[in-house]
Amino acid sequence: MDTSKNIKGYQLIKRIGKGGCGAVYLAQKENENYAIKKINDLTEDEIKYYQKILNVLFKIKSQYVIKYYESFVENDCLYIVMEYGGNTDLKKYIEKQDSLIDEKIIKDIIIQICLGLKEIHKNKLIHRDLTPDNIFMYNNKIKIGDFGVSKILTTTQNFTKSQVGKHHYFAPEIEKGKNYNNKVDIYALGCIIYELFTLNEYYNVKNENVTINTNIYNPKWQNLINLTLKDDYNKRPNIDEVYNYIENEIKNNNEIICTYYKDKKKINILHDYKNYYFEEKYKESYNEAKNNINEDNIEIYVKNKKIKFNSEYKSDEIGLITIKFKFKKLLTSTAFMFSFCKSLKSIDLSSFNTNNVTNMSSMFYGCESLESINLSSFNTNNVTNMNSMFCGCASLKSIDLSSFNTNNVNNMSFMFDYCKSLKSIDLSSFNTNNVTDMSYMFYNCKSLKSIDLSSFNTNNVTDMRSMFSWCESLESIDLSSFNTNNVNNMSFMFDYCKSLKSIDLSSFNTNNVTDMSSMFHRCKSLKIENIKINKNEKKLLNEFNHKYN
Numbered sequence: 001m002d003t004s005k006n007i008k009g010y011q012l013i014k015r016i017g018k019g020g021c022g023a024v025y026l027a028q029k030e031n032e033n034y035a036i037k038k039i040n041d042l043t044e045d046e047i048k049y050y051q052k053i054l055n056v057l058f059k060i061k062s063q064y065v066i067k068y069y070e071s072f073v074e075n076d077c078l079y080i081v082m083e084y085g086g087n088t089d090l091k092k093y094i095e096k097q098d099s100l101i102d103e104k105i106i107k108d109i110i111i112q113i114c115l116g117l118k119e120i121h122k123n124k125l126i127h128r129d130l131t132p133d134n135i136f137m138y139n140n141k142i143k144i145g146d147f148g149v150s151k152i153l154t155t156t157q158n159f160t161k162s163q164v165g166k167h168h169y170f171a172p173e174i175e176k177g178k179n180y181n182n183k184v185d186i187y188a189l190g191c192i193i194y195e196l197f198t199l200n201e202y203y204n205v206k207n208e209n210v211t212i213n214t215n216i217y218n219p220k221w222q223n224l225i226n227l228t229l230k231d232d233y234n235k236r237p238n239i240d241e242v243y244n245y246i247e248n249e250i251k252n253n254n255e256i257i258c259t260y261y262k263d264k265k266k267i268n269i270l271h272d273y274k275n276y277y278f279e280e281k282y283k284e285s286y287n288e289a290k291n292n293i294n295e296d297n298i299e300i301y302v303k304n305k306k307i308k309f310n311s312e313y314k315s316d317e318i319g320l321i322t323i324k325f326k327f328k329k330l331l332t333s334t335a336f337m338f339s340f341c342k343s344l345k346s347i348d349l350s351s352f353n354t355n356n357v358t359n360m361s362s363m364f365y366g367c368e369s370l371e372s373i374n375l376s377s378f379n380t381n382n383v384t385n386m387n388s389m390f391c392g393c394a395s396l397k398s399i400d401l402s403s404f405n406t407n408n409v410n411n412m413s414f415m416f417d418y419c420k421s422l423k424s425i426d427l428s429s430f431n432t433n434n435v436t437d438m439s440y441m442f443y444n445c446k447s448l449k450s451i452d453l454s455s456f457n458t459n460n461v462t463d464m465r466s467m468f469s470w471c472e473s474l475e476s477i478d479l480s481s482f483n484t485n486n487v488n489n490m491s492f493m494f495d496y497c498k499s500l501k502s503i504d505l506s507s508f509n510t511n512n513v514t515d516m517s518s519m520f521h522r523c524k525s526l527k528i529e530n531i532k533i534n535k536n537e538k539k540l541l542n543e544f545n546h547k548y549n
Contacts, residue, residue: 064116066145085136112142189229502530
């Protein structure tokens with residue numbers, strides 16, 4: 001077929017799939033991409049059958065199911081216009097894996113498939129061809145597609161008998177030519193779940209002992225696989241029961257995986273609360289954390305072997321060593337948890353349950369060798385204090401804070417202090433409505449060239465002293481969203497921002513500021529004519545005139 005052909009206003013670009021009854025084409029209309037399925041040589045009755053299914057599919061509005069827009073007939077061929085799901089599917093995703101997939105990712109994928117199936121079954125449809133190559137993926141986002149062999153279940157016909165779909169994902173009742181219902185989709189889902197956990201097709205091992213590695217994965221997944229793959233469909237759960245089982249029974253492990261560097265010396269694997277001295281102002285946070293992180297609540301494993309709860313570990317090994325922390329109950333404070341763990345290289349917190357945490361102050365304070373932190377699952381909904389959270393993480397080059405909810409945070413002082421290798425930071429998800437203290441927030445971030453503060457609300461901030469001090473690579477900074485009505489201290493605010501060439505402070509209100517001493521101290525590239533200020537703020541100019549040159 002000439003793929004340059006224009007059909008009903010859709011320009012066919014190229015063929016992207018082929019089956020026994022037709023092909024699928026990438027098409028465009030008004031600069032939007034679509035997938036158009038062409039089904040060849042249909043009889044009038046067959047067209048009516050497909051249209052009946054399509055009328056149901058047109059009604060399905062789910063982000064987890066490929067959208068069906070319209071259909072039309074031309075030369076005894078049925079054309080179905082669908083959402084274009086991209087060129088990646090779950091089959092390709094599984095095939096490219098060279099190691100077992102992280103449990104959190106698997107759970108997220110399965111939950112999305114379940115949500116799509118819930119909508120399909122709610123509309124009295126059986127997919128009948130639920131396979132990894134009919135599940136489209138983009139950035140781990142799932143959409144179920146290809147309903148070419150779907151069947152409608154009516155109130156008078158709750159079973160069907162025709163044998164369609166891919167043989168490897170057939171339920172036993174289909175293989176035996178018996179009546180079946182939407183539980184065949186549950187069986188196919190069980191095959192897919194097994195495949196995600198093992199990277200092997202269930203069909204290849206179905207007559208053997210079918211197990212996943214429960215030393216790595218939650219054993220309750222094995223139970224779910226066993227339930228969905230029951231030979232008797234009456235004993236299989238429906239899709240609502242599958243979804244509820246995952247949500248209620250299979251919770252993420254409440255654990256942290258850390259990598260440290262060993263050189264035959266003792267390494268500080270967890271903060272030593274017994275021997276560390278804190279200033280009076282930190283004692284409340286310190287005592288709060290100490291009550292959470294103790295041998296009654298935490299188990300420590302090295303190479304999957306449980307060791308005695310202690311802040312130090314020593315062996316004859318040299319090089320990287322992985323340590324796992326398992327928590328029995330949820331923490332309310334993680335303050336000072338890894339402070340001064342100087343040998344800590346990386347930390348994976350993706351399975352750490354932070355739902356109840358209110359205090360994260362100084363959590364990674366002084367982790368000078370820390371190069372990467374996985375914070376993707378962090379729940380910071382209830383956190384009020386992030387004071388000094390990443391302070392002293394001198395080797396950290398980037399931090400993904402996109403999952404952070406800072407609605408309730410009131411203290412961000414020293415938050416990124418001395419993150420001298422930090423080159424970029426995305427703060428677009430930050431809500432600073434309740435923050436009162438931003439002093440020293442980016443102090444000594446020597447490698448930071450620009451900071452996007454457009455989402456910042458500084459209505460309640462009173463202290464901004466040394467906020468950007470010693471950001472010596474900082475070339476630009478947008479402060480147009482800053483409200484400084486309540487700020488009283490701006491001393492040393494831009495001290496030693498030696499690369500800063502211009503600054504717009506026209507939105508600044510300094511009526512309540514009592515201290516602007518050395519505000520532009522050592523800003524060697526900044527010229528007075530490049531400081532844009534409100535004409536009434538003469539004292540800013542006075543401070544600049546007394547700056548160090």
